[in-house]
Structures are given as C-alpha cells and as structure tokens.
Amino acid sequence: MKIIISGGGTGGHVYPALAIANALKRRDKDIELLFVGAKGKLEMEKVPKAGYPIEGLWISGFHRKLTLRNLMFPFKLLSSLVKAWGIVRRFKPDVAVGVGGYASGPLLEMAARRGVPILIQEQNSHAGVTNRILSKKATVICTAYHGMEKVFPKDKINLTGNPVRTDIINLEGKRGEALAHFGFDPNKKTLFVMGGSLGAKTVNESLKAELDLLKRDDIQVLWQAGRLYIEEYAPLVKDYPNIKITAFIDRMDLAYAMADVVVSRAGALSISELCLVGLPTILVPSPNVAEDHQTHNAMALVDKEAAILVKDKEAKALLVKKALHLLEDSAMQQNLSVNIKKLGRPEAANEIAAEVLRIAKALH
16 A cells, blocks of 8 residues: 655654554555655655655745745745655555645645545644635545534535654653653742744743743743744853753653643644643734734633733733743642643544545545
8 A cells, every 4th residue: 555645844744644654554554655845844864764755846935925936936836846746646545644735735645636546634723724715625624623614515524633753652651751851840830931943033032031030949941942942042041050951852752741831833733732632721812924823723712711812913921921820720730631631632633544544445
C-alpha cells in the first residue's frame, strides 16, 4: 500500500503529519509513505529526521497584502502543479492525505485529477482556503472542532481531533524528572510561557513590560521566547534567578509535566496538546494569521470555560497580571483543567490512520 502525505510550512502542520505517518506504520509496517512539502520549510528538515522520504515543491503562501512576492505566486503554483502531477504519476499512491499548508493544495489537486482518493485533515476551527477548495474533491474530511458542516459537506466529516506527539499523552510520574531537567524548585508554582518555535512578539513584550511582577520567591517561570527573540530577551532576565529563558524546548512533555499554568498562542496544535495534558491555560491568539483563525480556535475553548482569553492588543497590560492571578486561584485552575481535559482526543492519529486504510482498502 502506498500513501502520500502533503502539507507543512509550520510545526502546526508538520507534527500532525508525522503523527499520522507513525500511526499508519504502527498498523502496517509495510506501508510505503512519501511526504510532499514546500522547499525551504520546516518539513524538509523534520521529515527526513523522522525517517521518511520527502519531495519539495516550489510553493509559498499568497499574501493578502499587495506585495512583490505575490507576482511570483502564479509561476510557483504552475511549477508546483506540474511537479505534483509527476510525483503522483510516478509514486501511484492509493490515498493522498493533506494536512494543510502550502504544499497540500497542488499535490491534492493533482492526486484528485488522477483519480486518487483524498483525505483532508483540517486542524483549525476556521477552515483554511486550500482545504475549503479541496473539500469538494475529498473522500473524507477529518476535523478537530464541532460545527465544521458550515464550510464542509456534512456527510464527509469525521470529528477525530488533531494528532499530536505521543510523548505528551501520559505525563504521569514525570514531574520529578521535569523539575530536575529544567533545574526548578519543587516547592514553587510554575508558569510556562510558550510562543512557538520562532517566538511570539506580543507575548515576549508582555513579559518584558511586567518583569518586576514576576520577581517573586514563590513562583518560577519557564519562558520559551523563540529563535527570533532569544538574543534580545535573554539578557533581560540575568538578574531574575526564578526565570529560565530558552529559544526552543525539545522536551515539551517535561515542560507540561511541571507547569501549573500555561500561557500560549492559540495555534491548533498547541491547543490540541493543552487539551490532552489538561492544564489551566491563558490563550493569546495571534492576529497575524489567515482569517484570524487563532481567535476562532481560542473561542471554541473559552465558550466551554476551558481557557482564558487575553486579546493580543490587551496583552501588555493584562497578561502577566492574569497569569499571576490564575497561579493563586486553585479553584479556577481546577475548573479550567477539568473542562479543557474533556476536549482532548488522544486517539486522533489512530482514528485518521484507520480512515486512510479504510479508504485504501475500499479500492482493492
């Protein structure tokens, strides 16, 4: 059996794609997998590192503002469609899976034209343009949120949740290891602030603006500032022994295992992980994403009293104060934790893999 998995551009697309691939391999070790990504993007490094082959398309996003880069878009799209046609013709997949991101559009379009059944995985509560266009040609659409029949054909939807890395599914007994790993005190409350691999400017600026509020003996802060910001922000905390700042966190399972409260952007992957680990969370949706989908993601939790929302434009004034208040309010922590945990779907990758195999076997 041959399966092609396409998409990427950010960790929010790459890690779910790898989780699906791993789930397929666990079910059938003889499955042949091929990834298709965007040249120069994260997947071109992460996928080979995970042991899978990948081919790159010359494609990037279309910017909604008038920009010179948009002039190249038609040429990139045409190049990618031609290459995708060749990849599909040569590899002959039984099913093509798209996880969103730049590369999934050309690849799934060409797969559909060649009669290959396609499965779409939509991670956000507000569907992206590519997946909305492709939904008409999809056999199955795996979603992470209720109410997606507003944009997708109802009879194609399967609510599976978002696939996440398996190491965070069971954090039982990891707190001691986590505290030792990060050099933290077991007697202090821990605030974990994460902004994604590159970092979140507003979140970083909000901590910087209220650093003195964080200089307390009873709390400690793990601050993941991101690769873009670490050099600027690291010197600011050298006199704050209770704050550890880092560009990137390899052991997210340990960060979650010791956290009492989390501050995060509202990307689909981050939210799916937070639902699984069941941590009291403050979400600061990024306004710099297509169609404001992070706010839609956050509101899906806020409406169920499963997270607290701080708007990006209000974060400098409110974020640190709200985080400290939540650290001190154990009843609110408990309520948020119970409600967010209800939304976790630990079997998402396995459910999607089962759908892929069901579609493939229906052909044989």
